[in-house]
Amino acid sequence: MYTFVGSWSRIVVDLNRSPRADGPRGVIPLVDYGGREIYRPGFVPDQEEKEWRLGTYYWPYHTKIEEVVSQGKVVGLMDCHTLNGIGPKKAPDFGRKRPDVVLGNNGGPKGEETPELGQVTCEPRLLLHMADILSSLGLSVKINDPYPGGYVAVYYGRRLRKRGGFGIQIELNQDLFTDPITGEIQQDKVMGMEELLREFLKKLSQVL
Secondary structure, eight states, X not given: OOOOOOOSOTTTOOTTSXXXXXXXXXXXXSBOTTSOBSSOTTOSXXXXXXXXXXXXXXXXXXXXXXXXXXXXXOOEEEEEEEEOSBBOTTSTTBTOBOOSEEEESSSOTTSOOBTTTBSOSSXXXXXXXXXHHHHHTTOOEEESSSOOOOHHHHHHHHHHHHTTOEEEXXXXXXXXXXXXXXXXXXXXXXXXXXXXHHHHHHHHHTTO
16 A cells, blocks of 8 residues: 655645646645635736746645556555534535535546546445445435546546546545544544554445
């Protein structure tokens, strides 16, 4: 198993965007998920700064993934994120309470291909099986809602699927491991989630 962790804020550079994505929510974002402007007037990154951030943070991360995916030995890719318990202002589900886990394969609510998004990154049957495993572990699950998958899952997942593999995006609700009042991470909850996820991977490996 290969693990790659982005150790910087996506406000600095968003690893889950195309390197060509521009605008307020591009690879170098100008607003956060609450809709707040990140930079004061006169401090917005210029092109030189953007290129420096891509070269320093973005490309080294994606180069590592590319090296592994290109080897042809990897069965699947899981792009893991966390999300707020309630959809923030700029999210497609603003104000809605979110499930424990969101699985994304760039498809519809049952993992099926849609005209709007095109090719899915994981067979619907396998994605639904993943959802069943998570549900059996006591977690509430939605598929492709509110997020069907970002750049990492789609770009690499489509390539993996062509050779019989898969790529998915996994979003874990922050309420599973944080204090409901302060939002601080609680280590006992983290340990509990780690155990659940290990069991999920164990059960999933039995069908891959």
